[in-house]
Amino acid sequence: MSQLPKSNIKLKASDYATDQDVRWCPGCGDYSILKQVQTVLAELGQDPDQIAIISGIGCSSRFPYYMETYGLHSIHGRAPGIVSGLKLANPELSVWMVTGDGDGLSIGGNHMLHILRRNFDVNIMLFNNQIYGLTKGQYSPTSELHKKTKSTPLGSLDHPVNPLAFAMGSDATFVARSMDRDPKHLQEMLKRSAEHKGTSFLEIYQNCNIFNDGAFFTFTDKETKKATALFLEQGKPLIFGQNDELGIRLDGYKPTVVPLNEGEFSADDLWIHDEFDMYKAQFLTRFFDDPNHMSEYYLPRPFGVFYQTNRPTYEEMVFEQLDIARKSQGEGNLDKLLAGSTTWEIQ
Amino acid sequence: MSQLPKSNIKLKASDYATDQDVRWCPGCGDYSILKQVQTVLAELGQDPDQIAIISGIGCSSRFPYYMETYGLHSIHGRAPGIVSGLKLANPELSVWMVTGDGDGLSIGGNHMLHILRRNFDVNIMLFNNQIYGLTKGQYSPTSELHKKTKSTPLGSLDHPVNPLAFAMGSDATFVARSMDRDPKHLQEMLKRSAEHKGTSFLEIYQNCNIFNDGAFFTFTDKETKKATALFLEQGKPLIFGQNDELGIRLDGYKPTVVPLNEGEFSADDLWIHDEFDMYKAQFLTRFFDDPNHMSEYYLPRPFGVFYQTNRPTYEEMVFEQLDIARKSQGEGNLDKLLAGSTTWEIQ
């Protein structure tokens, strides 16, 4: 969301923390996300009393309890509905929604589709750990195919959801990805989400060190990160690799990885990132190769803002209609309403 | 679905019709769809006793009552769940699912996402009339923005769902569009759906002459059809226009309409349709300009098979795992199971 209710006194990240002891497993990626959110809110100077954090159910959805703001820990998958109503009751609030890959894409998938297309002004953080954490380790809609979990001893059979492709297919107005283990990038993405007026969909790769440890290490670990993660920057060419020796070209309309150190290609030949280009964004969401089965020139996993566009927010339009109605029909009069068109007297 | 249970005796379209009088409004587009389905099933010679038609709730979902096959008229939005279980109980059946824009994309949107990604072998027909017919005319998720309906006297505010973009975002394995008023094309698409092994998602533009009359006439009416509708054919260039005078090019990675009668461009310069190319399919789903606000070179609305790919069906994989388990562990033995690992005697 854009209009940021400022707090008058300068606040520290710690001012956004509650006295409740945090109940996540030691080492859980959620801790880092919590910290970055608190840091960013402090930087943005958002008034804690003007913030509402709405979540569903899941480890991730415990988030509100740890934020010294208004918070509602609702029911499984239904946070978007609550957010929609809250925004229509009070559009001024800075509303953040916390959900998980199960909460937001399994039971809550439909509400996610509809809040994205309606474009309420809310910042959605989807903690993707590719597992059901709170219920102790069943596979989730984002789990990779053939994943062995408590509920799939011989491996899962469900083709995984590609959250960002789904978000694009739902005509989201802001689509981005970040990770728990890169505080700087995560903070940056949180700020970008906050600045976007409309529904921001931010997928955050989050490590569940108990039930799905290391799911994203290929992308988040210093060792491999540079070779597997592609950081998107507006107006910059798509370059990655241990020593930035690889780039992405659109050859025809097929994205291909090209070496930059063999003379054949240079940065100028590469695809320039444009977060306002829906077609390119659709391509980028398809950079989704399974890191466990890398071919030599496999496509890196992008991080950053894939796409953003401006559409009026749903609540804006609703209040606009209320004004129009008042202007054209005049403020409603209860007596007139009750009387209706035809009345008669009994003497 | 591919394996088509053949009926031994040759059947006519009428053999697939029940004795129930059809309760759709006179002139409803559903009649044509019903007729084409019966015709195609007869042509394919599918044994009516091997067919199950599952629907949700809506005018469209009354479909099973008019088909002399097995049929289940379930509850609103939930047909995909029923289909999934039925397919796992009896994968041999030819299962057809009928749903509407409200049934399948409003209340049923989440189930739609998940059945598409799981890829059960079923043929989904989504009757899109951009309205809630059965409940007498509220706007639906596919209604155009600002639509005035019973529930939106000042116009709807919801950015409409793009059903095929949603299907692509859900990683569907077969994505196509047809219309009620083009029997030949509709029959063709129904056959293609039937032939595809996996979940076929076929959107059918259907006229609700009572609550949303003419919603698609720009695309379906002889007058305007050629100028506004683009019929996709595998391996053929994208050409349309009253006299086929227009074509589509991918200029860089932006689809643009070019004239073919001004010497500058010829058919050879055009985008060749390839239904196996996911990137191109994603482009095509974005040919979604509002026909009410056509610019000169506005993108036509594509009809035909946008995309198809082969993935093992969910039920195949499930039964495969059962076999693997039986082979590796041997057929389950109830006495062994009940006894477990540790037992003791009480004398």
Add this chain to the structure above:
Amino acid sequence: MKNITKSVQEEVTIKFAGDSGDGMQLTGDLFTNDTALTGSDLATFPDFPAEIRAPAGTLAGVSGFQLHFGSKKIYTPGDTVDVLVAMNAAALKTNLNRVRAGGTLILNEDGFDTKNLRLAKYEAGENPLEDPRLEDYEVFKMNVTKLTRECLKDSPLGTKEKDRCKNMFVLGFLLWRYSRSMDSVIQFIDTKFKGKADIQEANLLTLKAGYHYGDTTETFTTTYEVKSAPLDKGTYRSIMGNQAVVYGLVAASQKSGLPLFYGSYPITPASDILHSLSALKNFGVKTFQAEDEIAAICSAIGASYGGNLAVTGTSGPGLALKGEAMGLALMLELPLLIINIQRGGPSTGLPTKTEQADLLMSLYGRNGESPIPVVAAKSPADAFEAAFEAARIALQHMTPVIFLSDGYIANGAEPWKFPKSSDIPEIKIKFAEGKDRNDGIPYQPYLRDENLVRPWALPGTPGLAHRIGGLEKEDITGNVSYDPANHEHMVKTRAAKVEKIADFIPEQSLEMGVEQGDLLILGWGSTYGVIKSVVNELLNKGHQVAHAQVRYLNPFPKNLGDMMRSYKKVLIPEINNGQLAKVIRDKYLIEVVQYNKIMGIPITHAELRDFAAKLLGEI
């Protein structure tokens, strides 16, 4: 000039029946409004065909509108029909059995051609117009279609449009027959078709043609008059149940000073509430058509959290989906009004038919110990006050409340002596007040007042930042708590809080009858009219009976038990299999007598009277 005798009647039941396309609902509405203007009391009951429009002329396509009016108090739309207007063969076939012997049939002969007869599933050659059984009735045949076209021969309209005026011909005729003027209808036509001169003209012409047809045609020698009824003094209007709910909600919004939020997903027969509210944006009403019922109720919970008067509305299948979220609202202790316009169940059941289907689900349809107040409307007009009351309870007691109506109330109409807005009581609300967030005193969202009600602290209020959710909360602080004793305390407190509402609702009163005696007929919801008319008759016959209609179904009024014990027998008639009876037996251990009709249609006066009479005989 033929001479015409005028006969005065005490009451009449007219049924307008025709094809969905024949505009019988409009005809009924207009005749009803005109009847209301004469000061007669009245009750109406439309019966639509099943949702999907069947092809014209078929039995499934018949649409009916029944009006019962009289110069005495009218409680029901009438068991049997005195005058049947049938626009085609199907309409006659489906309704003839409802007409009393000796009743009047007004038939549109043009609706009985071979095509119509075939569609109405008459055997080839069989023609009801020649049916000897018609001799038991006074039959008037007229060629409405032909006559309409004739009188419009000079109109520029096409035949299809001309034929649409048919119903005006019938209406005109009936206005004449019941000694009315055409004024109210003319006024309607003028406003309705303003700007469409041709159509306006055509309707007027046809109306007058019908009126004069009666006047001039020799066959009609009698007109009738029904005088005004002894209604209380005051200004009246005609009202339908769903409309009354809408007004009740808007009134609650204005009287509480809270913006009204309505989150809903369309479903028969509740959709009209969404439609009407969406047209009241100048009252600041926000309507949100959600993607499903779960999103709808959750949006209402969010709006309530944000400080609106939050309402969600649906019918049975939708209510079944809202159970989990109702539990959340109950745990959050936020005000929320859940409107359920009941229809025939189970499952999709009979969507267009009425049934008191969901009392038990309303009371028990959630996981865990989850008491929720339930309020029911008893008639179209009563739905206004009942909805207002339900909203008041939700707001003042910080709880979800379920409001029950049904298809019969929703679509039925009756005269309503509507209140002046200045006479409607305020609903006092106070939100928790802000404080300095650095005063070191943590805010306590679950600290209750003497009525066990917790404060309503809106996000955005300085210094009150706090967290709530669906996990069990610690008393006072609202923190998550797994403490055993706290859980029991909270379960009992939530129950006690709902029980306490009994202190803030009126005691149960009698609609009519003796304070103690042989038989109390106890009802809830839409059985009101029929019970009242039956008890009225029984009282006149000198029986020791009484009638009470329960509006507050949870908690019950404190005196309900004692009231029931003042009678030898308690009879509970319900349009279900005995749901209130269950609850009464459980709560009061009273052996009540049930009368149940589960046919998707109201109980008739005769049915209930005969049953009650028999019961009285046994005492």
Add this chain to the structure above:
Amino acid sequence: MKNITKSVQEEVTIKFAGDSGDGMQLTGDLFTNDTALTGSDLATFPDFPAEIRAPAGTLAGVSGFQLHFGSKKIYTPGDTVDVLVAMNAAALKTNLNRVRAGGTLILNEDGFDTKNLRLAKYEAGENPLEDPRLEDYEVFKMNVTKLTRECLKDSPLGTKEKDRCKNMFVLGFLLWRYSRSMDSVIQFIDTKFKGKADIQEANLLTLKAGYHYGDTTETFTTTYEVKSAPLDKGTYRSIMGNQAVVYGLVAASQKSGLPLFYGSYPITPASDILHSLSALKNFGVKTFQAEDEIAAICSAIGASYGGNLAVTGTSGPGLALKGEAMGLALMLELPLLIINIQRGGPSTGLPTKTEQADLLMSLYGRNGESPIPVVAAKSPADAFEAAFEAARIALQHMTPVIFLSDGYIANGAEPWKFPKSSDIPEIKIKFAEGKDRNDGIPYQPYLRDENLVRPWALPGTPGLAHRIGGLEKEDITGNVSYDPANHEHMVKTRAAKVEKIADFIPEQSLEMGVEQGDLLILGWGSTYGVIKSVVNELLNKGHQVAHAQVRYLNPFPKNLGDMMRSYKKVLIPEINNGQLAKVIRDKYLIEVVQYNKIMGIPITHAELRDFAAKLLGEI
């Protein structure tokens, strides 16, 4: 060689408490299995921390396992603890209040360092080990961590891994203390860690170290023995409730010859059923983890339509979501088993705690008149037969059936004299047989047999093509019907069909006690153990009491009413606010006495005995 006296005890309750990471559940399980092998009777009760793992050492992180065993019949996990094993300060703090005065505390001193004390929220300086209150107990302190590391000093394992063996030390010590051999545990270790030589070795070493620690350390001068209990002859195993459900379903599948389909969405405490079933693919079991509870039940409906034994499983919040689909199954009259492992409500409530939360929702939580049979398990072992019965009723009566268990049964364990598969009765099923589709006779899917059961006609059967759905159906043909009389007939028929099931279930029997007398304690579900132990005691004291536990909650056994009327008073203890009591009052108009505990934990023997005794005093 020190001399050791052995004392024989009749019963002991041991509680193992430690950090989630300390492996107390495993220790408990292993000691339980070894206890079972001695032939003692036993009951266990694990209490986990709330779902999310709290940081090590905190109060929220404490995980406990309680075992009650004896040489007599054991009905409950024990009210008070005789021996508490506490691995750290938090474990001691949260459990001390449960230990009887004079009880034994076995404390791991290494779990009481300053960090642990701080995490356990002890005041700075305060040390429970020095707490004078400990003088009321027999206290043994041992440095389990240190001792473990010592005995593993030569092991190649890292400290973290070594410390994981801690629990083996404690286990070894207890085996010694209760005069057991180490065989069963050694066998477990060997199989469990097969291939992981180092870990296997380490666990063995630590186990033995613990065992010999008792043997050699001077402080321990007594060992104890609990002899075998008078259980019926036969072969036994230890079983947990959720496991028993799984076996019951598989048995029903094998005995009906139908493949088992389980559609579910994970939820505590039901998830384990999904987990176990997903591992039984070689039994042809198909598990489907759906996207939500609605899809889960719908997939089961689809599987049932296709001819499988279809089951869906969940807990309260999930059941609330399934209401609409249950109504569909009821309308379709297809067999469907709905498993509900109850937990603390309302809303998300207390996910890991037990409660008899959902009886009313199970009976009434659907729109319209929608009767569904309900069957409840009374103990972990009983869950096998109860689940089998529920499946049988669903299949043979073509109806959805709700099976109720709860967190206490689900995770509790007891010895089970398991049946031979050959002794389990067949479940006879016959599908409708195919016919020539051109014989001109339309198939009649709603033509019922003498038990009002309709045929099960599978898609794919030649000649039986037909349509079913959620709209009201015409009797016999199954066509959509809006006919009033038909609707009432179908509503009553669906009700009668469920009532008829009473002819196919056993009459209600007494668990123990007098055929008629002063007090009947009537229970359902997990109150079984405590009621039995209380009635047992009261009988021994010569009271005229009896115990009945209702398995079939809808319909009730035919003799239940008469049974209740044979006693002066009927007491219904429930872990809820009185849900069965409501139903009994409604159905039998009997003024029952309630005893309700709503704390997420079982009723204790003392609590119920005292209440019952008082009640008997008043008679």
